[in-house]
Amino acid sequence: MMTESEKAEFCSETWVSIVREYLTEALSGKNLEGIQFSFCEVFTDPPAHLLEQDETKIGWYVAVTNGELTVNRGLLEDADYTITCDYQTVLPLARMVFGDSPEGAAKAQKAVETATAEGKMKREGDPEAIAKYPVLAAAFTKLHDTLARRTR
Numbered sequence: 115m116m117t118e119s120e121k122a123e124f125c126s127e128t129w130v131s132i133v134r135e136y137l138t139e140a141l142s143g144k145n146l147e148g149i150q151f152s153f154c155e156v157f158t159d160p161p162a163h164l165l166e167q168d169e170t171k172i173g174w175y176v177a178v179t180n181g182e183l184t185v186n187r188g189l190l191e192d193a194d195y196t197i198t199c200d201y202q203t204v205l206p207l208a209r210m211v212f213g214d215s216p217e218g219a220a221k222a223q224k225a226v227e228t229a230t231a232e233g234k235m236k237r238e239g240d241p242e243a244i245a246k247y248p249v250l251a252a253a254f255t256k257l258h259d260t261l262a263r264r265t266r
Contacts, residue, residue, distance in 0.1 A: 121266040124208050125157055125201075126164060127187055130174045132264050133257070134185035137176060140253035141183055149247050152177040154193035160201040172201075178250065194243035199235040211262045 122128035154175040164172050175190035176183070190196075207225055212218040229235035244251050 121264050124205055124265050125172050130187040136260050137185055144249045146178050146181040149178045152193040154190040154196045156198040157201040195239040195241055197237050203229045203234045209262055209265050211259050
């Protein structure tokens with residue numbers, strides 16, 4: 115287990131393990147029965163050393179099915195909500211801590227709008243899917259900033 119000050123390369127196996135540890139702890143003791151939810155982030159043009167043989171993109175996903183939480187590196191077809199983005203475009207956003215900063219959130223929103231307009235980011239599925247499950251939405255609230263502090 116890594117210390118909270120150690121950083122991991124974005125979307126590496128170690129980075130995904132940080133996601134898994136955080137969500138497992140945030141959801142510990144919570145009732146996940148009846149929840150059917152999945153989310154996937156896909157990154158195009160990642161560094162070659164992060165690619166599996168014959169692959170051209172990487173990603174990670176979270177799924178909750180029949181009370182079971184799964185967080186893994188890889189791609190999940192037919193997720194409730196999928197974000198696909200160019201790796202180098204999303205990397206600065208992945209490192210950006212928003213906290214309670216309206217300025218930081220506005221800067222990130224502008225970057226997302228620009229990436230979308232340039233065709234470097236697309237969103238598919240239901241962006242409000244997680245809102246159906248308040249226990250998950252609460253766990254995801256601090257996920258981005260937690261990861262941003264640990265991302266190199």
